Amino acid sequence: MLPVSTIAARLDGQHVLLTGVTGFVGEALLHLMLAEAPGVRVTVLVRRKGSTSAEARTAALLRKPVFADIVEAAGGVEALMAARIEVLEGDLADAPELPPGLDAVVHCAGDVSFDPPVDEGFRTNVQGTRELLARVRDAGPDIHYVHISTAYVAGRRRGSIPEAPVDHDVDLEAELSWGLVQRQIVEHQSRSAFVLERERKKAERTHSRAGLLTAAAATEEARKEWVKRELVRIGSERARSLGWTDCYTFTKALGERVVEQHARDAAQPRRVSIVRPSIIESALERPHPGWIEGFKMAEPLILAYGRGELPEFPAAADTIVDIVPVDHVVAAIVAVLAHPPEAGDPAYFHVSSGDRNPLTFRMLYDNVRAYFDEHPFAAGDRGAVRLPDWRFPGASSVERLLSTSERAHQVANYVVGHAPRGDRTRDLARKLDQQGRRLEFLRRYLDLYREYAQAELRFSDANTLGLYRSLSPEDQAAFAFDTAVVDWSHYLREVHCPAVTAPVRRMDEARRKRKAATDPTLKPVSASSTGQIGAFFDMDGTLMSSNVIETYLWLRLREQTGSERWGELGRIAAKVPAMVRAERRERSAFLRAVYRQYDGARLADLDAIADEHLTDYVLSRLSPDAVRRIREHRNAGHRTVLITGAIRPLTRPLEPLFDHIEAAELAVDDRGVCTGFLASSPLVGESRAAWMRQYAAEHGIDLAASYGYADSHSDLPLLDAVGRPVAVKPDVSLFRHARRHRWTIVDWASSTSNTRTLNPAGDLR
Template sequence: MRLSERLRGKRILITGVTGFVGEALLHRILADLPDTTVVALVRPKGSLSGRSRMEQVLNKKIFESSRNAAGGTTELLEQRIDVVEGDLSTIPGLPTGMDIVIHCAGDVSFDPPIDEAFRTNVLGTQQLLEKIEASSPDTHYVHVSTAYVSGRRRGAIPEGPVDHVVDWRTEAKWGQAMRDRVEETSRSPGILSKLRKEAEREHRRAGPITAAQDAERRRNEWVQKKLVEAGGERARSLGWTDVYTFTKAMGERVVEEFAQRMSVTVARPSIIESALETPHPGWIEGFKMADPLILAYGRGELPEFPASPDAIMDVVPVDHVVNAILAAAAESPEKGKPAYYHMASGARNPFTYAKVYEYIREYFDENPFDMSERGAVRLATWRFPGGERVERILAMSERAHKIAEYVVTHAPRGERIRKIAREVDQLQRRLEFLRRYMDLYRPYVEAELLFTDDRLMELYHRLEEADKEDFPFDTGIVDWRHYMVEVHCPNVTESMRKYDVIRRRRGRSAPTVAKELPESGEILAAFDMDGTLLSSNVIETYLWLRMPELDRTERVREIGTMLRKVPGFIRAERRDRGAFLRSVYRRYAGADLEELENIVDSVLAKHVLERVSAAALRQVRAHRAAGHRTVLITGAIRPLTRPLEPLFDEIVAAELATDDRGRCTGYLSGPPLVGESRAAWLIRYAGQHGFDLTKSYAYADSHSDLPMLEAVGRPVAVSPDVHLWRRARKGRWPVEEWKTSSAANRLAIPFADELPAERTS
């Protein structure tokens, strides 16, 4: 009897229908089993209901013929599919009268947090089986597992229960409890202190709240990392490769308990990859196990691989998996006698890593990735030196990256340093990729497993000859060269090639400030001064102001004193910019404030304006012409901003406190606006005067200005330091390079002999 006849009139509940295997399974049922209906358990996601997500699936190209036959998406849904909204943690009551349940859902990540893996792969399976037993106890339950539940064994693996004595209930209880234990540990003084100090080293210049937010982000990441590590270590201690295979094995134990009173089939595919034929050759959703490695090799980012050349990569096309599942679903085993099927290729049609490399290399030799101006990617030659050698190479590269990272984050800013930082970031992404896949895949590529599929082939040979043609799953006939070179690689790389085109186009049109600014009276344009508008710093401007008042001997002494203090100033500035500014401004003690203003007006005004970037001037004037309110927010002292007053509607600067004689006390009249205080001032000012910060602009050069930049909708990084440049790249903010005119002498300091005669007498 044909498969379509054996499944005619059946109601099949499918979990995981929005996933790779579930979607392929749904496609096959709708396209080739016209008298079979589906019940889909679909999890709502965000604002989308389960039904809306089901509609999204049905609107995909592979369902076009089914949609057309039904008269549209809505009609197809009404005629063939019942949607039950829920997920494995909150399964609602299931419909009665179900004939078959195919459980495809699960956490397929190799290294999920241990509590999440148990909640999905073990407890979710238990809850589903309980609901099935309550609604349709005579259902045939098909459990989609993985061949790798066998663990770190060697040799031939039979199609049957895995031999182990691990109690799934004890492990599930432990796994669920780990979340609370790790969360509690993460709040211990030692851990909190370590994470806080790390955050402060990076963000203290921006402010304590910015650092605190980053410390909490780090704590959450630490929790996730420890939950992943705990699961991985527990899995390996019990003989499994990772949390995924461990929890899937525990899930099978749950299934085996219910198999005593239900009809149960356990399907164990190996590495599922793109379709050989159906829905179409190469069809795939997302990237599967081998695909990131293929892409990395093609992009020149995988210099070596830790596998043995004669080791086997056990691959099975997704359509073979789906066909085998449907064939197994059509045969209900007796209660108490679960059926096990391996859907694999290694035992009868081995695909060695030497051949994998040969075919992938052949494909990319003929179809290289185009890296634009750099031409085609240069492909690495794998020599398969072994896992230990690859690990040593990777460890050396990680140490080199650590040194390079220290250099770029401590070197003086500049275009050249940012270029180096870009290369360091690319190296970091590459190393993180290699480390992740080295750690995850090494146990798989070094495994010496052969998944026997004798029972699956018996199932195959029981099919009608026509079904063997229409629903094939004999992997022994797969031509791996054809599959890899002509089917799999072209489809896996297609999306990446499209992305590269978009990325190159985006690179050519990097984010910039709009030339035509929107005209509006509700927009602010806030500018930092030192390092943004003009090339200067606090120590330099202090010398500008102090030198004219000193004779030659005093100048030499003052410059010598400042040079000796520079290392301390740098350390202070990295710790707390506000404290740094105060320490510099202490040296104004005894200066006459009015005299400082006179020096600025008569001597320094021209010097300051020469330092202002022409591009900066144009941008300020463009904002004014557009009706925007221009604001200068600086930690520099007020007298130094006097030459810039005509450019700005509002200037916020450090105010030097004076005594009753007008002499500077060495203190400020209020805290300097730095870091988070700038953002706070801007938010308050906008609220008081009715400006819309989401439409407003801010220009700054330092990571300490990050809060101010994040407070507006249109931030611009100007000649940024490495930390700010990285944030700008992540947020796709415009990055401008405003250079001072080459006519401005960076080393020039106005002296007393430049003062008018009446001022020096």
């Protein structure tokens, strides 16, 4: 028999329902209860996720390495679930009826994001709690309800925070009603002419060359992003207007008020405990040192500092950062569970470290820096990353530095976006994108954590310490939650930092191996036996470094005398600025402007010039890498297709390389003389994708398994239409899109031919 005073004995034979077991704290809590409270029968409330049932999700959870010893001792996952774990499928938004015979409920589930959309924060942290408590009341009058909250429900208060109700007079019902309808309101606002016109114009400036439907899709995506940002902003502003740091702490505080109403119900008082952890981080000892699931609050900042990307932080050096290991949190929860309070008198427990074992930001910085000094991240081939020196200049100085950097980046970004394409421009764009992501990271996390970095709070944990000291020595060892014993230097340098950097180091190593093992310019082409595969190529800028103005001059100058040629060059040069402006607005307008210049030429003469004078020149201008790739596709049995805005005569030298060439057709009169117009609209932007879909349907081509090669943002629809897009020496806009979507980017070498002239058919004499 176990001594009556032990936690295991107090919980022996009890039936406990847990929520949130698929989350970080819930998983650790389930592990501890299975390991140290063998007489407890557990029901877990888990929602279905897509086609995966709650039962299957729970079984997958128990197959994680952390549960290996427990599962082995029970004889397998199925045996463990049959003996000790029941699964209740459901969602807090519509909580199901709870099983009979419950003794306690521990509510760990909730929205833990600091900046959730306001409606989601209220729905999860307030309405979800209320729904669950309604089911608890239906299940029986004597159920001990343990609510997991956060110490930061104290909000923007300063000084010592007692383990007691948060003092506020916010109208719970009014705020809940307001919060839940905000999405509908903001969705309506997002469809206003003001918002739509602004987002549409921005999208059309960026995507008009690709096509209006591409711009429309970008507009709708921008509208949805605006809705999300606005819902976050509204929640944050409302929270701060009432004295909380953010929507998370605000809704958690209102959730506590719902719990307090449940406890103090005049008709039926109930037993309620509220546990308030501070910042929960990796385990100190159990299940093993450094155990953590996902990134929590400190991890992104630690990793960014180790990467050399966090130059400062808006905290005072002596401000306390209140961290608590997750195993201390769940040990305290189990101890609270085993010691229910009197009905109608809620008990409050802070699980925190700042009052009796304070960790300051200076101490945190010194220990994290010491860890990375000993175990640095590698900066590519340049050795170890250089670590920033924090001087803690204050939040205002950090904000000025960040704002100045953001403005400088905006100017540089505009310049690069309008610079001529080239390897140097793409390299600058890549570096600017890296800097932009860094600035976005800094802005997000500095805004998000500024309140916590400046919070001058000391959470009193007298109740928690009293509970710990009331335990037997055996329970104090098995359920350790006295945070005063944590050695921060040991924890940060030898436990926490190694744990959070380990997966990043593994990913970096895997990335280096992939880079070393793979030719970055040519990916292997694999054949498919399940259907026809196509390879669709653009011409100008992709296969060869040419453009339609240059190729126009190749053909037209051959027909003219020396003086006429100089005159033609001057005439075209005068038109180039207007043509470039047209090309930036709409690719088809640009092509039409160029092809107007063929007015009066004989199509048969253009064919003859191409065959007699341009074949060798065109072939010599092809990129060797491009030709090699085309042949690889043909050898693999793929159907090769050239889609170009160039006129048909210029593609004649390329016919042996392709199964089909789709080119611009010049309109001619009944004498075979070009009219200056096209026989049909040029295939550009979205019309290329439409043609590809029709061609694929007619020839049995599986576009999802097919390849596309292009160099310009105007060809975005072509690349989007295939499952294997490849950006070839792309312009800045396409380069950025390709990087965001993890498309293959290649830098095919240009031809080594020294022949480069506007008149390959003859000198200008």
